[in-house]
Amino acid sequence: MKLFRAALLASALALPLAAGAAYAATPADALVIAQNIDDIVALDPAQAYEFSAGEINANLYDKLVQYDAEDTTVLAPGLASEWVADEEAKTLTFTMREGATFASGNPVRAEDVQFSFTRVVTLNLTPAFILTQLGWTPENIGEMVTVDGNTVTVKWTGDFASAFVLNVLAARPGAIVDEVLVMQNEVDGDMGNAWLNTNSAGSGPFVLTDYRPAELVRLTANETYWNGAPAMKQVLIRHVAEAATQQLLLTSGDVDIAKNLTPDQISGLGDSVKVETFPQAAVHFLSFNQKTESLTPPAVWEAARYLVDYDGMTETFLKGQMEKHQAFWPKGFPGSYDETPFSYDVEKAKQILADAGVETPINVTLDVINSAPFTDIAQSLQAGFSEAGINFEILPGTGAQVITKYRERTHQAMLLYWGPDFMDPHSNAKAFAYNSNNADDNYTATTTWRNAWAVPQEMNDEVNAALAEADQNVRNEMYVDLQQKVQAESPIVIMFQAALQIGMANNVDGYVNGSNSDFVYYRLVTKN
Incomplete structure (x- = not known):
């Protein structure tokens, strides 16, 4: 040796x-x-x-x-x-x-x-x-x-x-x-x-x-x-x-x-080294394709936010890899919205569905990349959502298969992640809060279009206004407002922000x- x-x-x-x-x-x-x-x-x-x-x-x-x-x-x-x-x-x-x-x-x-x-x-x-x-x-x-x-x-x-x-x-x-x-x-x-x-x-x-x-x-x-x-x-x-x-x-x-280093290796390090955790820009989300009729009621979107076991996942198999984050712009940059108002609450989710007259069970396929931690997250979602009568059939595939399906809008529910091309909040606002043309032949590389969500016109207008706003403080406030609106009523449920753990002397x-x-x-x- x-x-x-x-x-x-x-x-x-x-x-x-x-x-x-x-x-x-x-x-x-x-x-x-x-x-x-x-x-x-x-x-x-x-x-x-x-x-x-x-x-x-x-x-x-x-x-x-x-x-x-x-x-x-x-x-x-x-x-x-x-x-x-x-x-x-x-x-x-x-x-x-x-x-x-x-x-x-x-x-x-x-x-x-x-x-x-x-x-x-x-x-x-x-x-x-x-x-x-x-x-x-x-x-x-x-x-x-x-x-x-x-x-x-x-x-x-x-x-x-x-x-x-x-x-x-x-x-x-x-x-x-x-x-x-x-x-x-x-x-x-x-x-x-x-x-x-x-x-x-x-x-x-x-x-x-x-x-x-x-x-x-x-x-x-x-x-x-x-x-x-x-x-x-x-x-x-x-x-x-x-x-x-x-x-x-x-x-x-x-x-x-x-x-x-992997999480297991991180946990096995001795006293001679330390571990520092750094939040990363990628956000992970669950989304519902609006071409699937059973997933179009806003009550389903709202209930979904209470069926994710955010703390359960981040305190176990996602520990050190992700942290709870529920808005489209990553924290740590101007314009981020860092409040996390949603927690795992099955009874509240059931009440939201019942009050809206949504009939359950809802059976839906969930596409996921066939590797950790995506498959582990999918299994946790499957368990939590079933408690409220939303049943996920997990469909694992390669990254290329899953993303191709997403781009073709042929999925029902999708588990994926998104990172900005450059560090301006418009990079993600356009992806999560803008879709001015929802036609099938208008391919757009955004989560909104890929989930066939026809974004309300006032939200589209606000994205354009924020892009052109000259006052940076006002601009940041507009992006915070957009994140709150997407958080409150959108078929895209943002759950986590990635984190990077680094071992060092x-x-x-x-x-x-x-x-x-x-x-x-x-x-x-x-x-x-």
Whole structure:
């Protein structure tokens, strides 16, 4: 066993600061992470779309505005020190931060912003849609993003509030790259794409110094970072696919953080490590297709909210993986509604159905992805709903089968989850509170259309009004109101918000993991 462990550490986790070295304890100025990173397809911020790639880029690049490590719920100045919005003219004018430089030593210029946005739109790779929704095209981008000295003016088309546009610019493809360095590494007109998939050209707290697919990522501290050099001089992310191996490496002190432990492994960790839980952006819900006549009475929707054993699930098999959350926008971000007024109450549910004259039993099929924890949640729902005469026949399937059925609107009841594309509440408001055309031939990638719910016109109007509202405080209040309305009367029953449990050494402090992979930060990490 000792021989096996020594070989494992030497081959899979040796920190290559010196050739052939293996450590029983990690260096004081290096953060070593065991993580499954085989999802990485690309690291160029104009192309990267995977979870692991987003986490890495968050530590390499800055945006004009960003949700930063100090508080991932606040949209703060980044490479722009200030900005002015003109809602009527649909423009934002940014003043660039004085003295900021790229890790290369090149100054961060307004021209780099224009180049970065033009590059995303021109390459038109996977995440480009986040920026092009502003009406940007390769043909007009030179007019939509303009430079005047130390300022950048961004224009957009469509009825969008500047607050929405700011959140778009804070998303992954809004990363600002070093034009001079990138274009020095252009090959065959690729605008540096191939080079940026194994190198970095950012102004962030770290620099990419080694990337070996499905093996390791090494980041080195940017000592000239405008917001302060990181305490960790290196971050080494080692690809470790097996959760059991991650657990072994963490408890033996060979890594500082293990990212992919199962609940059973979390519960089996000893005193030498700690576990921190981070709420995630995905919300999990039960929905009723309005093409199924027995599921159309609003009393069925209301009763359903009292037939979910929220506490029973989150305190047992979902413990640490999900928390009770009953609104469409995840908590921890402006505009969230965090009240949870519903609890498991069979008698109340029965009374709601009886008062509305709903006849039971109601027999309904429930489609679910055939893996944990979805099948476990489905079984709990089956038990709870049967108490009030609503009988679920569980239909397990692969993720592709379940989602295809959902998109075709051929399900009856569905158990699924939803995560925003970028951290603006409109991303989820459109999914849960908007459906202006419920026709079968008007395919729309929202939960409302997929459940054939013809959203009341006043709610559609409020979603559009919130998107265009210039006052951020008023805008947040409108999203809270929309969540309350969906919570009160909708065939979509939101139950949980996902959570991520991470094991780490007791001496690690300052690790930041926001609601998604784009908000994972290493620059505040210290070891004591």
